[in-house]
Amino acid sequence: MDVTQFNVDELFQKSIVWDAHCGMDPQVPIDVNSLERIRKAGFTFVSTNVGYDVLPWHDTFSVIAGYRKFLSDNKDKYILVSSVADVLAAKREGKLAVSMDIEGVSALDGKIELVETYHRLGVRQISFVYNKDNAGGGGCHGANTGITPFGREVVREMNRVGLLVDGTHCSPRMSIDMAETSSKPIIISHSNSRALHDHPRNIWNEQAVACAHTGGVIGVTGIRIFLTKAGDNTSDIELLVRNIDHYCELVGPQHVGIGTDFAEITNALSTRFANATDYWPPEHYPAGANLGFVDIEMFPQITAALSARGYSNKDISGILGGNFMRVAAANWE
Numbered sequence: 001m002d003v004t005q006f007n008v009d010e011l012f013q014k015s016i017v018w019d020a021h022c023g024m025d026p027q028v029p030i031d032v033n034s035l036e037r038i039r040k041a042g043f044t045f046v047s048t049n050v051g052y053d054v055l056p057w058h059d060t061f062s063v064i065a066g067y068r069k070f071l072s073d074n075k076d077k078y079i080l081v082s083s084v085a086d087v088l089a090a091k092r093e094g095k096l097a098v099s100m101d102i103e104g105v106s107a108l109d110g111k112i113e114l115v116e117t118y119h120r121l122g123v124r125q126i127s128f129v130y131n132k133d134n135a136g137g138g139g140c141h142g143a144n145t146g147i148t149p150f151g152r153e154v155v156r157e158m159n160r161v162g163l164l165v166d167g168t169h170c171s172p173r174m175s176i177d178m179a180e181t182s183s184k185p186i187i188i189s190h191s192n193s194r195a196l197h198d199h200p201r202n203i204w205n206e207q208a209v210a211c212a213h214t215g216g217v218i219g220v221t222g223i224r225i226f227l228t229k230a231g232d233n234t235s236d237i238e239l240l241v242r243n244i245d246h247y248c249e250l251v252g253p254q255h256v257g258i259g260t261d262f263a264e265i266t267n268a269l270s271t272r273f274a275n276a277t278d279y280w281p282p283e284h285y286p287a288g289a290n291l292g293f294v295d296i297e298m299f300p301q302i303t304a305a306l307s308a309r310g311y312s313n314k315d316i317s318g319i320l321g322g323n324f325m326r327v328a329a330a331n332w333e
């Protein structure tokens with residue numbers, strides 16, 4: 001596709017728009033409202049989490065079943081992704097391509113063979129740790145622990161089976177170890193820059209560089225507490241673009257994308273944020289706080305904001321989704 005002639009509106013409409021991770025509560029019934037908002041906002045693809053370390057690991061299977069049933073019943077609007085060809089088909093047919101990811105290798109219950117099982121069920125991405133250290137290695141709120149022997153085994157199995165290795169929520173050392181272990185490009189699907197805003201859920205430049213060196217992509221994310229300090233009135237789009245600018249200067253625009261982490265905040269989610277303090281330490285997540293998810297409908301405005309800053313259509317199209325699709329193809333096919 002020659003994108004050079006498009007105006008800003010055409011560029012968004014013609015591009016693959018890839019959300020590398022949304023943050024809906026991985027519970028049944030699944031959050032259909034949030035998924036529908038992502039579709040209507042004009043995204044081509046979204047990866048939705050179906051399980052994380054905070055909940056019992058086997059709940060993941062119920063959530064996968066919930067998504068598979070919903071997507072199968074709504075084929076006029078959605079396509080369950082098994083390959084990049086499905087994403088391209090969704091674009092042609094005006095549907096939303098939906099893939100599934102897991103946050104935390106606790107979902108493997110110590111069994112390496114579950115990687116292939118999850119793959120067969122439609123999972124295409126796993127981030128290894130959810131904030132707190134687990135059997136795979138160190139989380140971003142731990143003591144900078146690196147990867148464990150089991151974590152290395154999981155990376156190799158994911159490379160073999162064809163899943164995206166995701167270094168989000170990991171400790172600095174952990175994500176760098178993952179990049180060094182993987183034989184395929186890795187991603188950091190939804191993490192802003194710690195050089196811009198020093199929150200431990202954000203990543204240092206060294207982590208972004210290690211990811212990019214594999215050929216991978218870092219996704220900028222839309223949660224206010226990871227974008228700036230409380231009380232800052234800078235607009236959401238300005239804060240997102242500031243992170244995109246930073247990563248583009250650091251590693252080049254071909255290694256930058258979007259991972260919105262978008263979800264409508266449910267009561268169950270708010271209660272869990274306040275109560276599971278080992279995963280969300282109150283000093284970093286003010287108790288009971290709404291984390292401040294940027295509305296999914298805001299993300300298309302990134303196109304015009306980047307264009308106004310002088311980014312080429314080719315670079316913008318890559319940031320909107322072409323870059324993440326390239327890395328998915330290298331892993332999934």
Ligand SMILES: [Zn+2]
Binds near residue numbers: 023103190
């Ligand atoms: Zn996450």
